[in-house]
Amino acid sequence: xxxxxQTQPGMFVQEKEAVTLDCTYDTSDPSYGLFWYKQPSxxxxxxxxxxxxxxxxxxxxxxxxLNFQKARKSANxxxxxxxxxxxxxxxxxxxxxxQGAQKLVFGQxxxxxxxx
Amino acid sequence: GAGVSxxxxxxxxxxxxxxxxxxxxxxxHVSLFWYQQALGQGxxxxxxxxxxxxxxxxGLPSDRFFAxxxxxxxxxxxxxxxxxxxxxxxxxxxxxxxxxxxxxxxxFGPGTRLTVL
Numbered sequence: 001x002x003x004x005x006q007t008q009p010g011m012f013v014q015e016k017e018a019v020t021l022d023c024t025y026d027t028s029d030p031s032y033g034l035f036w037y038k039q040p041s042x043x044x045x046x047x048x049x050x051x052x053x054x055x056x057x058x059x060x061x062x063x064x065x066l067n068f069q070k071a072r073k074s075a076n077x078x079x080x081x082x083x084x085x086x087x088x089x090x091x092x093x094x095x096x097x098x099q100g101a102q103k104l105v106f107g108q109x110x111x112x113x114x115x116x
Numbered sequence: 117g118a119g120v121s122x123x124x125x126x127x128x129x130x131x132x133x134x135x136x137x138x139x140x141x142x143x144x145h146v147s148l149f150w151y152q153q154a155l156g157q158g159x160x161x162x163x164x165x166x167x168x169x170x171x172x173x174x175g176l177p178s179d180r181f182f183a184x185x186x187x188x189x190x191x192x193x194x195x196x197x198x199x200x201x202x203x204x205x206x207x208x209x210x211x212x213x214x215x216x217x218x219x220x221x222x223x224f225g226p227g228t229r230l231t232v233l
Binding site: 042043047050103 | 149171209223225
């Protein structure tokens with residue numbers, strides 16, 4: 001069975017600082033995908049970044065980067081130059097890449113608050 | 117709009133009542149997912165459709181939960197004889213392809229918040 005662990009229930013960061021949100025995972029699948037989603041108070045899950053388990057380089061998308069350490073089974077999200085609009089819940093999720101296994105398994109989430 | 121839409125956005129039901137939650141996926145998306153998100157938790161998978169075929173319903177918590185997608189587009193999640201523990205946000209997501217390629221991310225709707233009194 002797959003499991004995602006996010007150990008930080010809440011994070012408080014000053015505007016313009018960088019922030020790292022932790023995510024560790026557990027799986028026996030040989031290949032898998034890792035995702036980060038942002039959930040503002042409106043409730044919609046917004047896709048941020050994806051990392052495949054066999055990707056050679058860490059994923060980057062604008063101010064978002066993923067610090068992927070396969071041996072440690074961690075996939076931390078780094079947000080550079082944080083903005084007030086980054087305040088939201090952040091979820092790490094995993095999807096196995098095997099046939100038919102489409103569902104996402106989510107962690108508990110981290111509530112990020114950006115202070116002005 | 118071009119995104120996933122869900123209705124109603126809010127639903128209050130008395131215990132024992134039946135409810136039906138609707139999801140309109142992005143046009144042309146093959147895959148459709150339902151998730152349940154309890155307060156303060158991450159979403160949990162309920163069921164998955166590929167076109168009209170329900171390929172995975174392993175996450176449905178009981179036989180009171182039923183989902184359908186008869187024409188491979190709109191989907192309905194039905195909960196019979198609602199209980200207080202069914203109170204949650206129900207999220208629908210769709211993805212373009214049936215395979216697991218890099219860009220096959222799931223696009224989520226705003227969710228339906230169900231409160232059972």
